[in-house]
Amino acid sequence: MRNLLLVLFFSPLYFYAQSTINCGNTEPIYGKKSYHTGSTGASLAIGDPYVFNIYFHNEQDVITLTENDYLKAVAYLNQVYNQFDIFFKYRGFVDFDITPLTDMLNIVVRETAGDGSALTPDFINISYTTFLTDLPIISHEVGHILGLLHTFQGSPREERAFINPITCEFDPAGTDREIGFFFLDEPDDDDLDAENVTRETTSPDYNALDAGDLVVDTPATYPTPNVCSDISSGVSYYIYSNEVVDETGTPYVDIDVRNIMSYNEYPYLDNLTLGQGVRMRETIANETILQDRLTTVESLYEPYSGIYRTCCWQPEANENPPRFQPGFDYEFVACSDSSILSLGRPLPWPYEDLTFNTGDVVYSFSSDYEVYEDIVHLNNTAIRIVQLEDTPRRCYSNLAKNANSGTIVKFNDGVFNANVTATAKDSLGINDPNLVNNLENGLFLIETNFDDGTQDQKVILKDNE
Numbered sequence: 075m076r077n078l079l080l081v082l083f084f085s086p087l088y089f090y091a092q093s094t095i096n097c098g099n100t101e102p103i104y105g106k107k108s109y110h111t112g113s114t115g116a117s118l119a120i121g122d123p124y125v126f127n128i129y130f131h132n133e134q135d136v137i138t139l140t141e142n143d144y145l146k147a148v149a150y151l152n153q154v155y156n157q158f159d160i161f162f163k164y165r166g167f168v169d170f171d172i173t174p175l176t177d178m179l180n181i182v183v184r185e186t187a188g189d190g191s192a193l194t195p196d197f198i199n200i201s202y203t204t205f206l207t208d209l210p211i212i213s214h215e216v217g218h219i220l221g222l223l224h225t226f227q228g229s230p231r232e233e234r235a236f237i238n239p240i241t242c243e244f245d246p247a248g249t250d251r252e253i254g255f256f257f258l259d260e261p262d263d264d265d266l267d268a269e270n271v272t273r274e275t276t277s278p279d280y281n282a283l284d285a286g287d288l289v290v291d292t293p294a295t296y297p298t299p300n301v302c303s304d305i306s307s308g309v310s311y312y313i314y315s316n317e318v319v320d321e322t323g324t325p326y327v328d329i330d331v332r333n334i335m336s337y338n339e340y341p342y343l344d345n346l347t348l349g350q351g352v353r354m355r356e357t358i359a360n361e362t363i364l365q366d367r368l369t370t371v372e373s374l375y376e377p378y379s380g381i382y383r384t385c386c387w388q389p390e391a392n393e394n395p396p397r398f399q400p401g402f403d404y405e406f407v408a409c410s411d412s413s414i415l416s417l418g419r420p421l422p423w424p425y426e427d428l429t430f431n432t433g434d435v436v437y438s439f440s441s442d443y444e445v446y447e448d449i450v451h452l453n454n455t456a457i458r459i460v461q462l463e464d465t466p467r468r469c470y471s472n473l474a475k476n477a478n479s480g481t482i483v484k485f486n487d488g489v490f491n492a493n494v495t496a497t498a499k500d501s502l503g504i505n506d507p508n509l510v511n512n513l514e515n516g517l518f519l520i521e522t523n524f525d526d527g528t529q530d531q532k533v534i535l536k537d538n539e
């Protein structure tokens with residue numbers, strides 16, 4: 075019998091303080107109109123996986139960042155970008171060493187950096203406060219690096235009065251708003267034209283192919299349009315007014331105020347369009363500065379820390395098991411060596427070798443699972459990354475004895491009699507190196523069950539006085 079480690083799926087609700095993004099990137103950094111001037115074909119938004127190495131440089135000492143903080147950012151990026159077959163492999167962090175690694179995307183956490191700025195793949199700057207509280211801004215800056223422009227590119231705004239005030243049912247100071255934000259119909263210093271609302275390709279006003287963000291399926295907009303948001307429920311939408319018009323006089327019927335590449339007074343930024351996915355993939359396919367930072371799909375099946383136990387007695391492996399980065403839906407399925415020939419095989423099995431036997435899912439984690447320390451590769455399982463493929467890989471089947479469960483029996487009277495309290499332990503619990511250290515004083519029997527069906531019993535008398 076195997077232990078089933080059941081992992082519940084939680085959907086975290088993200089809350090944001092009222093703020094406006096302050097992004098330092100206002101200029102397109104790649105071939106501007108080169109990519110995705112026309113197609114919104116969904117098929118172009120997916121394809122062979124692109125896997126980026128990602129590395130963090132901590133350049134501030136106001137707060138102490140832990141590895142889990144960096145892993146959280148990588149998990150978030152994967153949650154946002156995996157839909158376009160764009161993946162991120164966590165490669166570690168360094169304190170106070172700004173030297174960029176030219177085979178990585180380099181995220182620099184600074185004491186001040188506005189909120190963020192995306193200069194090159196060597197310097198993707200994020201302020202430490204943004205880093206801890208506003209992960210969507212990291213996805214915004216990475217979007218720039220992958221070739222996305224602001225959805226409002228080339229469209230300045232102004233603040234003035236409405237003739238007929240707009241309303242927002244969530245405004246605490248009253249539902250009528252007499253002042254609002256309008257597209258400003260005058261040339262920007264930007265060299266891109268303002269994008270017009272119309273998507274009628276025969277209209278003389280149609281310019282979505284070569285204006286604004288150059289992506290057709292993101293609606294025309296300007297920075298921080300009028301938004302009605304409820305901070306308690308997360309509802310956030312564009313408030314329509316027929317007075318708010320583009321330079322042709324056409325009202326902005328739809329504005330995607332949740333788009334990651336927009337500015338929003340309440341940055342509930344969680345949307346990217348297929349057209350943006352196409353543009354990013356085309357940018358990666360054409361820019362060597364990005365291709366140089368790609369790694370293999372295989373790397374996602376390798377732990378970011380820890381070691382595999384490959385023999386019978388390696389306590390350091392129990393203390394430091396192979397850990398996998400959060401942000402994917404992992405399923406660890408039962409696997410076993412299929413023949414005696416596998417005895418000489420490296421552990422775990424090579425990525426491309428799929429000749430082992432597999433069975434049911436033994437334990438799993440969702441992409442938003444938050445206890446990162448739990449995401450380990452246990453003996454006799456192979457890894458399935460749901461975002462990548464159905465095929466489980468990297469069977470780890472150490473034929474040496476492996477503790478898979480156990481029981482701690484406490485003798486409540488301090489002598490061997492029937493007055494006992496028994497506590498079951500799963501494989502993580504029974505392999506916990508601090509298992510004995512954490513026992514209270516008293517008399518215990520620890521029973522350990524091994525994969526090969528044998529059992530070990532050990533008596534412990536804890537007396538720390």
Ligand SMILES: [Zn+2]
Nearest residue numbers: 097098099224
């Ligand atoms: Zn930006």
